[in-house]
Amino acid sequence: MTPADLSLTVLHAVRRAVDEGALRVGVPARVKVERPRPGGTGDYASSVALSLARPSGLDARAVAAILKERLHDSPGVRSVDITGPGFLNFTLEDGGQDQVVREILAAGALYGHSSLLSGQRIRLRATDEPRARLLTETVLALLRSQGADARLDPAGERIPVLPAPYEPHLLGTDAARWALLRPAAHDRALSGAPLLVQHERNPLFRVRYAHARSRALLRNGAQLGISAAYAEPVDAPDLLTLLGDHPDVLASAARHRAPDRVARHLEGLADAFLAYQHTVLPLGDEKPSAAHRSRLALAEAAGTVLAGGLSLLGISAPDQI
Structure with missing residues (x-):
């Protein structure tokens, strides 16, 4: 079960309580789930009861x-x-994180896309300012990924943004877009030159390199006769957690008109994958096993999510760097 699945499950419980007359409140459009705060327990937590307490006239507990x-x-x-x-x-x-890997491999680049905003008609206003135009274009893609009817309209909502030039002619499309989309809209754009350096200090390089490494592992696995198949649990909690969080990140980025949330998430995912990659294939005289097939499936899932996230930002995900 992904965070998005759990969010819908809790929302259905609220609707059921309202339909049965146990709660007299308006049903919220969505329910947020997140990692438990200090003092909490389990895998995820929600404060929905606190937000419904006052309108229901009941104590939150x-x-x-x-x-x-x-x-x-x-x-x-x-x-x-x-x-x-x-x-x-x-x-x-148990197996909830296993299911995340299987969902990613089944959905491919569409993992995290949903009908969460289905039925919502959203109109955004384009401007001539380069960064605002790029941000608006990217937000439209995010909104559509969540099922919204999102289009440009001269009378639509304007997304506030700190102006900056868009310079694909100097930086290339990928670095030029990252420079404007990675910071929050109210923050200054990134300097372009460091984004061209192929070094781990460059976050754009790390994200794209992580994707390329995932594809290289698949090629190397094939040479060893190992195919990706998630057959048993893999001990990679940080990576699995970030993969499970991806649908909620896309939904949040769409609602808040904030592509920077996707970029930050991809950075964290890339770092977790690069720390994990060395455990995937057999070392030395180690024989290929079901464990390696499962690790390779997790690597494929990570690369799939990295590619999908970069695609929504309009940035390429090369198979080789």
Whole structure:
């Protein structure tokens, strides 16, 4: 179960409680789930009960208890606990992270795309300022990835942005786009020259290099007769967590008109993958096994998510660097 799946599961529990008359509130458009804060338990947590307490006229822990009753038998959820003033804490079934890998390999570059904003009609205003135009174009792609009917309209919403030149003629398309999209819209654009250096200090290089390494591992695995197949759990919690968070990152970036959230997420994912890559293929006299096939499948999944995220930013993901 991914964070996006869990968010929908909790939202369905709220709707059920409202339909049954246990809660008298408006059903929110979405429910946020995140990593538990200090004092929390399990894999994920939600503060939805706290936000519904005042409009329902109930104590937050009472709201949490109502929702817990409707969540305890949800597929993929092992247990639900209430902590603090009314946080819901979720422990997922074993194999939840395994399912993330399988979902990525099944969905390919569309992993993280959803119908979360389906039915929403969003119009954005294009301007002649280069950074604003690029940001608007990228936000439209993010909104469409979440199912929104998103288009340009002279009377539409304008996204505030600190102006900066777009210089593909000097930097190439990839570095020019990263320079404008990686910082938050209200921050200064990045200096272009460091983005052309093929070194680990360059975050754009790390992200694209991580993708290239994932593809190289697949090629090397094929030469050893190892195909990617997720058959058993892999001990790579940081990488698996970031992969599972990807759908929520895309949804958040779309809602907040913030492509920088995708870029930051890709940096973290690339760093986690580059730390993991050395464990994938057999070393020395080690024989290929189901463990290597599973590790290779995780490497393929990481490369798939890196490529998909870069594509939404309009940046290429080369198979070789």
